[in-house]
Amino acid sequence: MGSDLYTPGHTLNASDFMARRSLQSHGNFFVPYLTPGVSVLDCGCGPGTITLGIASSVQPGQVVGVDFGASEIEHATARATTEAVGNVTFRVADCYALPFESDSFDRIFSHALLEHLSDPVRALKGFYRTLKPGGVIGICSPDWGGFMLSPRLRWNSRARSRRTQAFSLRTEAM
Ligand SMILES: C[S@@+](CC[C@H](N)C(=O)[O-])C[C@H]1O[C@@H](n2cnc3c(N)ncnc32)[C@H](O)[C@@H]1O
Secondary structure, three states: OOOOOOOOOOOHHHHHHOOOOOHHHHHHHHHHOOOOOEEEEEOOOOOOOOHHHHHHOOOOOOOEEOOHHHHHHHHHHHHHHHOOOEEEEEEEEEEEEEEEEEEEEEEEEEEEHHHHHHHHHHHHHHHHHHHHEEEEEEEEEOOOOOOOOOOHHHHHHHHHHHHHHEEEEEEEHH
16 A cells, blocks of 8 residues: 555664653644544554554544555554553554544544655645634654764764764855
8 A cells, every 4th residue: 555665664673663652742732732522633642652652642533544555554553552542553554545534533643654755745735624614733744964873882972973974064065
């Protein structure tokens, strides 16, 4: 499913990396819009840890997480069961073809998805179609202007110092 190649893939390693995220750590900007009772769609929800935070915030509002990775949806569903979060469902879906009626959700959230899409505007049009009038869409997407690696290893210190040099060259040229 999905027309784009998702380069990080859906290995357990990649999924566990995403699963360290929470609403507080990665979606705090959207918290003011997550009032009790609103319905929320999380597009590209991955392992669902941020989605579960959203669900706790909007209870008894209903939350749906969608992702085209079937294994991500399995992990997210298992997490919701373990943590006994009852107002969330996860389903496999392509964000370019959201399987929902128009005007379905009060809020639409998406974290770290758009940078993986070849046509993010097409996806955004779909988000807007499923948003209820007066609703709010919250998107967070990095521009990859920088990326820090840890722990401190010889090869990544070298990469870091090259990055610093590249940065000073750029700022000197300005
Ligand atoms: C970097 S992960 C972010 C996961 C989660 N939002 C988070 O921040 O922890 C991006 C997710 O988007 C999903 N994805 C990529 N392209 C997609 C598409 N066309 N439709 C639905 N999901 C997609 C991937 O499967 C992956 O789980």
